[in-house]
Amino acid sequence: MRWFSSAPAAAQASASAASGEDTLFDEAFQRQLESLALAARKLVQGRDRAERRTRRAGHGIELADYRSYSPGDDYRHIDWNAYARTERLLLRLFEQEEDLGVSLLLDCSASMGAGAASGALSKLARGKQLTAALAYVALSGLDRVSIHALGVDELARMPAARGKAQIFTALEFLRRLKPEGPTDLGSAVAKFIARQKRRGLVVLISDLYDPRGVERAISALRYARFELHVIHVLDGAEAEPALRGDVELIDAETGLTRTVTITPALLARYRAAFVAHRTRIEGFCREKHVPLHTVTTGEALDTATLRVLRRGGLLE
């Protein structure tokens, strides 16, 4: 079964890919998504529906927990047997099976497009591919998927959609995104939280270069009770910059410059600072129990996506 072969949307996507400047989502990428979905399906052990359970009281059949009765609760869910034993009114909570809201937050600041060597994939391009892959896997599980672009003044978003056919809408949305503007994850996340009333799974895809720190954004999403996953997109050239001699460094977002003579000793110090930067973010995420996945631009997309899905528990 080929999901992209016969649908009109597939033709639309192909035409768009052929005519647009962005060839990220061409036929090869779409075939890759298809094989990725197949692999993800194997991981969920034959489930036809990737239904996810919430802890809210609902109409499920599996008892999840008890809580004290409050006025206004469904009278039918009071456990009278427990009342006979304890003389307390306890409300039975069932795990309600419902479709999961998946929000994919993609950092589109200028730093995501900077530093890529000629012909190499930029971080934003890798982020787009990851977003598309995750969206496709989620849509295949009948989850509601929304995509939010962070980094632009006006928060761009693809409204929540359901069904595999919506992947083309997602691809078209992603194709239009360009790297621009400074990174302010805290403000962007605050806008997202204000709009997103329904809690669910949030995947933040970013290079985490925020002069104000990424901690504020991560904490805000946690406090808003989102199930947060962070994907740290890295360019290999950032860890090992191929710079020698006299250069003028330009910040991709602010345009600030500094002239410097690159020496091996200076490069060693930079590498140490880079590692410290990553270690600080990893420590923070570990402390807050937020899964952090690192994906590099040179890594194969299917490998990276499956690793993120498997380690992050996004498939179970």
Added chain:
Amino acid sequence: MELFGLSLAQLAAVFGGAATLAVLLHLLRAHRRRQQVPFLPLWEGVLAQRDASQLLSRMPRWLALLLTLAILALLALALGDPRLAERSAVVTHRVVLIDAGLASQARLSGEQTRLDAVKRWAERVAGQAGPLLPTMLVSVDAAPAPLGPFSSDASALARLVTDIAATDLATDVERAHRFAIDALAGRKPAEVVFIGSGKTKLSSELAADLKRAGIATKQISVGSKADNVAITTFAARRYPLDRNRSELLLGLHNQGQRAARVELTLLGDGQPIDVRSFELAPGAREQRVYDDLAFAGARLEAHLKALDPDQDVLSTDSRAYAVLPPRKKLRVLCVTSGNRYLEAALLLDEYFKVDVAKPSARLLTQEAFADYDAVVFDRFAPSAAPGIPALYLAPPASSSFEIDGELARPRFEHVQREHPILRHVALADVNIAIAQHVRPRRGVIGGSADGPLLLSGEREGQPFVALTFDVARSDLPLRIAWPLLLINTLDWFANERKELAPAHVVGEVAHVAVDAAARTATIETPGGTKLAAPIVTGSVAFSPERAGFFQLQAEGGAAADRKLIAVGLDAALPPELRGGATTFDVTSLDRPRVPDIWSMLLGVAALLIAFEWLAFHRRWAP
């Protein structure tokens, strides 16, 4: 302070160019490569740490440019080779004449030759060269050969000495000093150092010229007076009547003060053909003739060896070389009705290949003689010339000779003894019964007052000889003159005299005739080296520098023209193996050298470069 390298104007030009280039590079360097980074604060942290740790890293750019210009100025000044005034007061130009002539091949001890010692001295003298003592090295034999211009580079001069090789040419000291005078013209003070074999006494005229030019002369004498035996003359020839046998003339000289027991070996085509031992008296000059030597080859060599090696320190002049002209068979057609005297005489020389034919009408055309080198007509002759050299015996009236009668009992009353065919021939008492009276036009080389008896001349470019009488009607066949006359005549026809190899000596231009159609020629020296030689007007000219056998091969003619050429030493310029005192101040050769200012300037420049690298290259430029 004076400049001994580039002049001030040249230094200014060099520094101006280099400084302009440096400023341009500095300006280009200011336009640094722009590199976008995603997160500059990461770099800021690193650079802030570096700024705090290194004070020198804040060296401004203009200071770096000044440092660069200072380094360039030092390097440019070093090119000028500045020297303090008191040290630069005297700059002496020196010409070193290095004797590489024949005498330098003389042994000193063991395998060491005088040339080895000369070269060692030359290297030491060249080692003194410097800005205050520009030196020119000249290799000297029969002609001076400068090894390079005046140079202050002692090591480069010493390397030139290594390549000097001895030649077989006698050293012309006078000519070498004349060259030195020319080379030192306009350079004062100046000096000439002659490093040679033994002390050389300059002629008074040359000494006066040197003095007039303000040139001091110094000598380094190598070796002491030594004994030597030499071959001064070596000549060989074939016997006219027996060209299979040869005669040698050898001149020997014992230059020592003691009688020398020597062994003389003659080699023919590389094989010993005669070995003799004898004694040469002190200072003796002897001539020895080796007659009746059974050798028919071409290459003759003589080796003289003193049984006491100390009595012959120069082996080169103990060898001599000669070439005998090659022999070829002469094809002779004898046209006769029968003449036993004639046919028997022609059998005497094995190099005559004789065919006998009866007179016939066939022999009246030139085609009949195409396969022969000479023809003998006995009482017969065609009216037309045969096209080859011809000997006529009693030509008939039908021939081209104008015969108008007979002479009764004529006698040879006059002969041209210098004519080749009359060499060793006595005709005065030959009795002749009757002879034809031939009216000669010219070319009478023997006859009586009544008429010619022996004629020679040319017909259609070919020589001829005619006897006007029938030898059978005379007593000439009974005399030794008869075969001699025949053989001389045929030899003259064969023209072998032109093939006699002339004697060549080293140092003189040898002209060797080659085939007129030849276009290229190659000469192989005794050492095996092959050299291309130009052909000018039918001959090859070259100047041999070594004695021995040279092979000349000319290409382009009908057939390859190969010639063997023997080259001997110049007997007129015998080597003088003298000793003598050295007038050179030998102790001055190893004087310590004061460091030059330019090297100090280079050192300072190197220090500045190191400082610049440490302080500026590794900087963080604001």
